[in-house]
Amino acid sequence: xxxxxxxxxxxxxxxxxxxxxxxxxxxxxxxxxxxxxxxxxxxxxxxxxxxxxxxxxxxxxxxxxxxxxxxxxxxxxxxxxxxxxxxxxxxxxxxxxxxxxxxxxxxxxxxxxx
Amino acid sequence: xxxxxxxxxxxxxxxxxxxxxxxxxxxxxxxxxxxxxxxxxxxxxxxxxxxxxxxxxxxxxxxxxxxxxxxxxxxxxxxxxxxxxxxxxxxxxxxxxxxxxxxxxxxxxxxxx
Numbered sequence: 490x491x492x493x494x495x496x497x498x499x500x501x502x503x504x505x506x507x508x509x510x511x512x513x514x515x516x517x518x519x520x521x522x523x524x525x526x527x528x529x530x531x532x533x534x535x536x537x538x539x540x541x542x543x544x545x546x547x548x549x550x551x552x553x554x555x556x557x558x559x560x561x562x563x564x565x566x567x568x569x570x571x572x573x574x575x576x577x578x579x580x581x582x583x584x585x586x587x588x589x590x591x592x593x594x595x596x597x598x599x600x601x602x603x
Numbered sequence: 604x605x606x607x608x609x610x611x612x613x614x615x616x617x618x619x620x621x622x623x624x625x626x627x628x629x630x631x632x633x634x635x636x637x638x639x640x641x642x643x644x645x646x647x648x649x650x651x652x653x654x655x656x657x658x659x660x661x662x663x664x665x666x667x668x669x670x671x672x673x674x675x676x677x678x679x680x681x682x683x684x685x686x687x688x689x690x691x692x693x694x695x696x697x698x699x700x701x702x703x704x705x706x707x708x709x710x711x712x713x714x715x716x
Contacts, residue, residue: 532607533646533693534707589634589636590636593647595643596644
């Protein structure tokens, strides 16, 4: 069984500041890990994913995440926030041996102040 | 190239009624998965259809059922609607049964009154 915990349901940063969204997971098998973004009244858009290999994963819009097995974490970062980054962000996990469903965290709403 | 298309975008139903939501997968995809996203929460897996059969199901009651057609499109049916069924219903398509290549639709917003 898998589960995902996103620390902080709301995060507020100033434009140009570092964005850090936290995600911790539990999985009985080596996981696939994902970050999705959801803009108001829209579906989910994939930002990045980790399956195997390099633990630092780069995604779209300047986002990246690092898989840390020892900490069971997959935190999402962006060096400089932009107003257009304001959205809901979801971390998700899937077992890599039968990955036909995603288990999502509760989401983090990112607010960007001018 | 069309992505995942869901219809309708919004609908309002009364408690006890039945509803059918529809999903057309992205071109080239053959698998459809359905998720329920309650307000302020992350999506929850309902079930997945592949080769016109339900392959895996999440923790949802039998009131939730589905179907996949030979053209890979899919329907989600919910019977005896409850107020708690109010949510955004998301469809995701992929090639094969892996989440690796999921593409999500924009969802159907269901309100039960």
